[in-house]
Structures are given as structure tokens and as C-alpha cells.
Amino acid sequence: MAAFFLRKLFVLLPTFFGVTLLAFVFIHMLPGDPILLMAGEHGMSPERHATLMKEFGYDRPYYIQYGLYLKGLFHGNLGQSIITRKPVLQEFLTLFPATIELSVCAIFIAVFFGLPAGMIAATKRGSVFDHAVMTGALAGYSMPIFWWGLLLIIFFSGILGWTPVSGRISLMFFVEPTTGFMLIDSLLSDQAGAFRSAISHLILPALVLGTIPLAVIARQTRSAMLEVLGEDYVRTARAKGLGPIRVIGVHALRNAMIPVITTIGLQVGTLFAGAILTETIFSWPGIGKWMVDSIFRRDYPSVQGGLLLIATVVMLVNLVVDLLYGLINPQIRYMD
Amino acid sequence: MTQAHILQEEIDSRRGGYRALLAEFWASFSENRGAVYGLFFFICIVLIAIFANFIAPHEPTEQFREAFLQPPFWQAGGDLRFPLGTDAVGRDLLSRLIFGARFSLFIGCIVVSVSLIIGVFLGLCAGYFRGKIDIVIMRVMDIVLAFPSLLLALVLVSVLGPSLINAMIAIAIVQQPHYVRLTRAAVMGEMTKDYVTAARVVGVRMLRLMFITVLPNCMGPLIVQAALSFSSAVLDAAALGFLGMGAQPPTPEWGTMLAEAREFILRAWWVVTFPGLAILLTVLAINLMGDGLRDALDPKLKRS
Numbered sequence: 054m055a056a057f058f059l060r061k062l063f064v065l066l067p068t069f070f071g072v073t074l075l076a077f078v079f080i081h082m083l084p085g086d087p088i089l090l091m092a093g094e095h096g097m098s099p100e101r102h103a104t105l106m107k108e109f110g111y112d113r114p115y116y117i118q119y120g121l122y123l124k125g126l127f128h129g130n131l132g133q134s135i136i137t138r139k140p141v142l143q144e145f146l147t148l149f150p151a152t153i154e155l156s157v158c159a160i161f162i163a164v165f166f167g168l169p170a171g172m173i174a175a176t177k178r179g180s181v182f183d184h185a186v187m188t189g190a191l192a193g194y195s196m197p198i199f200w201w202g203l204l205l206i207i208f209f210s211g212i213l214g215w216t217p218v219s220g221r222i223s224l225m226f227f228v229e230p231t232t233g234f235m236l237i238d239s240l241l242s243d244q245a246g247a248f249r250s251a252i253s254h255l256i257l258p259a260l261v262l263g264t265i266p267l268a269v270i271a272r273q274t275r276s277a278m279l280e281v282l283g284e285d286y287v288r289t290a291r292a293k294g295l296g297p298i299r300v301i302g303v304h305a306l307r308n309a310m311i312p313v314i315t316t317i318g319l320q321v322g323t324l325f326a327g328a329i330l331t332e333t334i335f336s337w338p339g340i341g342k343w344m345v346d347s348i349f350r351r352d353y354p355s356v357q358g359g360l361l362l363i364a365t366v367v368m369l370v371n372l373v374v375d376l377l378y379g380l381i382n383p384q385i386r387y388m389d
Numbered sequence: 390m391t392q393a394h395i396l397q398e399e400i401d402s403r404r405g406g407y408r409a410l411l412a413e414f415w416a417s418f419s420e421n422r423g424a425v426y427g428l429f430f431f432i433c434i435v436l437i438a439i440f441a442n443f444i445a446p447h448e449p450t451e452q453f454r455e456a457f458l459q460p461p462f463w464q465a466g467g468d469l470r471f472p473l474g475t476d477a478v479g480r481d482l483l484s485r486l487i488f489g490a491r492f493s494l495f496i497g498c499i500v501v502s503v504s505l506i507i508g509v510f511l512g513l514c515a516g517y518f519r520g521k522i523d524i525v526i527m528r529v530m531d532i533v534l535a536f537p538s539l540l541l542a543l544v545l546v547s548v549l550g551p552s553l554i555n556a557m558i559a560i561a562i563v564q565q566p567h568y569v570r571l572t573r574a575a576v577m578g579e580m581t582k583d584y585v586t587a588a589r590v591v592g593v594r595m596l597r598l599m600f601i602t603v604l605p606n607c608m609g610p611l612i613v614q615a616a617l618s619f620s621s622a623v624l625d626a627a628a629l630g631f632l633g634m635g636a637q638p639p640t641p642e643w644g645t646m647l648a649e650a651r652e653f654i655l656r657a658w659w660v661v662t663f664p665g666l667a668i669l670l671t672v673l674a675i676n677l678m679g680d681g682l683r684d685a686l687d688p689k690l691k692r693s
Binding site for chain 1: 423528529531532535536537538539540541543544547548620624627628631632633634644647651654655658661662664665666668669672673675676677680
């Protein structure tokens, strides 16, 4: 297992350096020089420009700049936002819990509905329910989620008036950010209605973000289940006289879960991409909205840092999924 | 039946090679009813896009000052002149949707061709030469794949400047690693087969071996991937348009139309609903087709 882990890590390292290189090149590909960008519309004197160029090291050769950038990275220095003047890492860490909270709820919704739907569809193959699930899953998979979010806002916020349109909690409540997760913080704050308000703000965005993973999980569960149901050990279990719930719930499900868990793990990238759109629609103060805002404000250090951090998170989660997969399925460890 | 007769039959069945292949393909493709519906709908969209000039009742950018945010014809205040209503500056929604089909299909075609050509070339090189070339190509692809695709496309567009062309370039860059991986895997599978060895022994030159001997046998999964990436190209381009980083107004691109409509979402449901519906149905049709293609061309991936 240790060898397996090391091998995976060994493959990851060059990718990580590649990602840092890409993030570095990105800021140098921009038209104009970074100091003028920082100065904004006011401009600056040539002398001050030269001093700042020297101060930030922009007058040195690219490979030295890249070296310095890497050195900074390992000290946790990802640069400073042009707009807020705060360290990028700090901004990222303050906003990240909001995105995690949203993503975790989205995945929860996706698994909670997708898994049973796929299972039942597989066991009742060819039935009306099966067709309905498969059609729904394909529609969910094809969904432009930015539009889906707007539709839900029209219906639940506009027509029914059930849910608020944006934000994480009603302005009436002030919640101390202890954990950064609004659901937990609002419970801790002991204010009547705060938790309810947090839930009602969360439900629509989580539903929107969970739509594509839900569709993918339902499809994947169904096909994994169908494959497993044809195996000999399922037939044996049936022949032994075990009831259908035990056969499907214990014997089949456990083996069908292996590809499904991988699928769930691999949704992280999708979730980040989805978070960009979902957070923009619902003004959810997370990483996705921050990235879009930073791009529009031309806050390039933030974009650069965010890009690097998000790619790192995606790579780490994929690594964990790989390792878990190796843990569940020993065959994988020895293949490559 | 005599031996000679059977031989004759075999020769006969081979005569219509391509036609026979096509018939076989259609037989397994049409088994999937959804795929046939998808194909039918897709052909309709293609026709609409081609004949947009004749079908659309108005010009896509023509403004009617007397009809701002007019509802669809079946609602009170609606008018058959504007069957699906008008947007905030009095443009006919139906005409804009019809012309929008052109953009979506155009985006899909360009993105798929660019990423297919580059991806297949790189994948072929990686799978054929192996060794250092393979490692370099695959590590670069890993780097691209480490980013969520929409995020990378968004950042690329912000560097290149927001426009439809740059959005297409960005999406093509983001998508081609999938082609590289598929082609490489397929080529590696083919390279060990006897016919490749035979071709080498006969003295077939490298380029011919790569492109004419090996590549055609790897096409199945690539065609399936092309269908899937066509639909995600349409989706991603619409998403970029929605974020203001794709086609710029007043282009009647569906995602851009949605972005313009956002502020009227609680006042005029139609300006939001129809462009999104157009995106959804187009993407759904292509995905249905893609499922059918997969079943027909790639039996290994067949999901029962």
C-alpha cells in the first residue's frame, strides 16, 4: 500500500509543478505589465514604476521570477489581491468553507436521490420507472445549470415565495463565523430562526449544484448494479433462498458501490465548475463567485492564486479517491 | 449448399462494403429509440440553423419600439407577430432563438474539429512513439485536466479577451485531453496486433502506418467522444456567454441571451425560459444521439 501511495504521489508531483508553471505563465501572458495593472487608472511616474518593478522582481529573468514564485508558494505566499490588498490565501480560506458547505450538501442530495433511483431502476429494468429515471438522468446531465437555477428562482422565490434569492443567511441574523459553515454556525449562535434561514438559503443552490452529479450517480449506479446482478454470486445468493432485499442491499450493492464511489469522488472537478455558475446566480459568497468577480475586476493575483489552489484541491481529492479505491479493491494496487 | 456456393455468398456480402457497414450501424443505432429521436431533433435544429433567414419572422437584432417585453402570443397582451414574445429592447425572441441555433452548432462544430484534430494527432504520437514523447504529452494533458474545465476556459478567455472566437479556442483547449487519452489508449491497443506487425514487415512507412493503417481502427470511441464533447462544447459556450465571457451582445447566442435576460427574471418569464430550453433540448438531443452511437460503435462500453 505504501508503494502504491508513493507511486501515485510521484505521478502527481510533476503535474503540480506544471500547474504552478501554468499559473505563473498566465499572469505573464496578460497584455500590459502587472505594475501598471496594479496602479489602475491613475498611472504612475516612470521612476516609481521602475522602483516597483525592482521591488516585485519583475525586472529579473523569467526563470528567476518563477523560482521566486515557487519559493513564495512554499512559504504560503500566493500574492496579494489588488483590490482588497489582503493575502490571496487568506481570502481563499475565508471563502472556501462556503463552497465546501454548498458542495457537500449538493453531493448529499445527489447521493440521497441518485443512489436509490439507480438501484431501483436496475432491479426493475425496462419498467416505466426505469425509463423515467434514465430520461430524467439524461435531462439532468444535459442541463445548463445556470438556467436551471434561474428557473428554480422564478418558481420557488418568485411564484411561491418560499426561498430567498441570494446570500447565505437573512440579514436579520448576525452569526459569528466560528467554523465558517453557516448551518453549524447558525445552530451554535442560538438565535431563533437562524438555522431555518440558513437552510432556506442553502436548499436551492445545493439542488442546482447537485443536479449533474445526481444524474451521473443515478446512471452509474444503474449500470454498475445491472452488471453485478448478472454475476454468479448474486445467483448463488438467490439460490440460497435469501430475500431480494438482502440480495440487492447486501450482496449486490456492496460490489456495485466500487465504481459508484469513484464516480462520486471524480465529481469534485464538476462541482467546482458548477460552483462558478451556481454561486454567481445565487450570489453565494464562495470560491466560484470570488473567481468570477476577480476575473471581472482584473484582480489577477487572486485569479492566479485561486486557479492554483483549486487545481491543487482537485488533485488532492482525486489522489484520495485513488487511494480509497486501492484500499477497497486490492487488484488496483498492483496494476498500472 | 455446396462449398463453392457459400464462398460465392461471402464474396457477395463483401461487395457492398461501406453500405453493409452503414446498414449494420443503423440497425444497432436504431435499436435505441431515444437515439433516433435525438437524431431527428438534431437534424431539425441543423435545418433551422441553415434556413434561419427564411424561417425567422424578423431580423435577430431588429428592435420594435412599440413592443418591449411583450409576452408570448397565448398570454394576455401577446401578439402573433411575436410568437414567443419580445425581450427588453423589443427584439423578437423566436427569431433570436432561431438565429442562435447557428451559433451553437457553429461552436460545437469548430470546437469538436479543432480539439479532435489536435487531440488525435497528439494521442497518436503518444501511443505510437511511447517513451519520452508519450510522457511529455501525457503530463501536459494531466495538467490541463487538473483544472475544472469551465474555470480554465474562463481564465483563458479572460487572458485572450472575451469574444466568441476566444471562447471556442478556450473550450477546444480544455477538451482535447480527452481525445488524446482515448486515441493513445486505442493506438496502444492496436499496435500489438498482427496486422500492424505485418504492415511493418511489408515496409509501410511511418506516417502511412500511423494515419492510414492504425488510426481508422481507433475511430469508434473517438466518434462517441466527439458527440459527447459536441454537447459539452455547446453547454460550456453557453455558460461562458452567460458569464459575459463568450459571445458579446447583441449576438443572439443562447447563453448571452440568458445573461441579458437575468434582470427580468421575475417580470418576464419567457425571456429566461426559452433560451435555456433551447440549450437544454439541443444538448439533450446530442447526448441521446451520443448514447446511440456508443451502443452502436463501441460494444465494450455498452451499458445494458
